[in-house]
Amino acid sequence: AQSVTQLGSHVSVSEGALVLLRCNYSSSVPPYLFWYVQYPNQGLQLLLKYTTGATLVKGINGFEAEFKKSETSFHLTKPSAHMSDAAEYFCAVSDPGGAQKLVFGQGTRLTINP
Amino acid sequence: EAGVAQSPRYKIIEKRQSVAFWCNPISGHATLYWYQQILGQGPKLLIQFQNNGVVDDSQLPKDRFSAERLKGVDSTLKIQPAKLEDSAVYLCASSRVGQSTDTQYFGPGTRLTVL
Numbered sequence: 001a002q003s004v005t006q007l008g009s010h011v012s013v014s015e016g017a018l019v020l021l022r023c024n025y026s027s028s029v030p031p032y033l034f035w036y037v038q039y040p041n042q043g044l045q046l047l048l049k050y051t052t053g054a055t056l057v058k059g060i061n062g063f064e065a066e067f068k069k070s071e072t073s074f075h076l077t078k079p080s081a082h083m084s085d086a087a088e089y090f091c092a093v094s095d096p097g098g099a100q101k102l103v104f105g106q107g108t109r110l111t112i113n114p
Numbered sequence: 115e116a117g118v119a120q121s122p123r124y125k126i127i128e129k130r131q132s133v134a135f136w137c138n139p140i141s142g143h144a145t146l147y148w149y150q151q152i153l154g155q156g157p158k159l160l161i162q163f164q165n166n167g168v169v170d171d172s173q174l175p176k177d178r179f180s181a182e183r184l185k186g187v188d189s190t191l192k193i194q195p196a197k198l199e200d201s202a203v204y205l206c207a208s209s210r211v212g213q214s215t216d217t218q219y220f221g222p223g224t225r226l227t228v229l
Binding site: 004009032036041042043044045049090092094095096097102103104106107 | 117118145154155156157158159162164169170205207209212213214215216217218219220221222223
């Protein structure tokens with residue numbers, strides 16, 4: 001069975017600092033990987049996804065993530081945090097092929113300090 | 115393009131009562147999902163429809179939860195009777211065809227409080 005672990009339920013960074021949100025997965029086959037963001041009282045929005053090809057994936061709002069098979073990781077980064085990045089971030093996995101079934105991590109709440 | 119619509123946005127009921135949630139997916143999207151998001155946790159898939167057929171309902175508590183997607187468009191999720199542990203946000207999502215590479219688009223959710 002697949003599972004996702006997000007290290008750190010809360011992360012706090014200063015405005016302008018590097019954002020690093022950690023995601024590790026467990027899967028019997030290399031999965032497809034996703035990062036979603038959830039702003040207060042809103043649904044989830046896709047930031048980026050890795051399916052095949054280049055392991056460094058660029059997404060919206062300046063975020064990027066790198067798929068590292070040897071480390072079973074898909075960490076999310078952004079070079080310089082903005083106040084508008086404050087939200088909850090979810091990493092998710094899905095088996096490649098067939099119907100999509102997302103398994104989500106527990107989420108990381110990102111706080112940006114002025 | 116209009117997004118995924120859900121109603122109501124908030125619902126408060128007493129335990130043992132029944133409740134229903136409604137979802138209107140993005141036009142033309144064949145696949146519709148219902149998720150349960152308990153406070154402090156990630157969303158958990160309850161049921162997945164492909165057009166009006168069920169693809170996966172393995173995590174749906176079928177003794178109290180039911181869902182339907184008539185005509186392959188709108189969907190309703192019902193809980194009867196509700197328990198305290200059903201307090202959660204219920205998210206509806208849709209995707210074009212439901213393939214593993216698809217993007218799921220989420221609605222704003224319905225926040226259910228069971229007293």
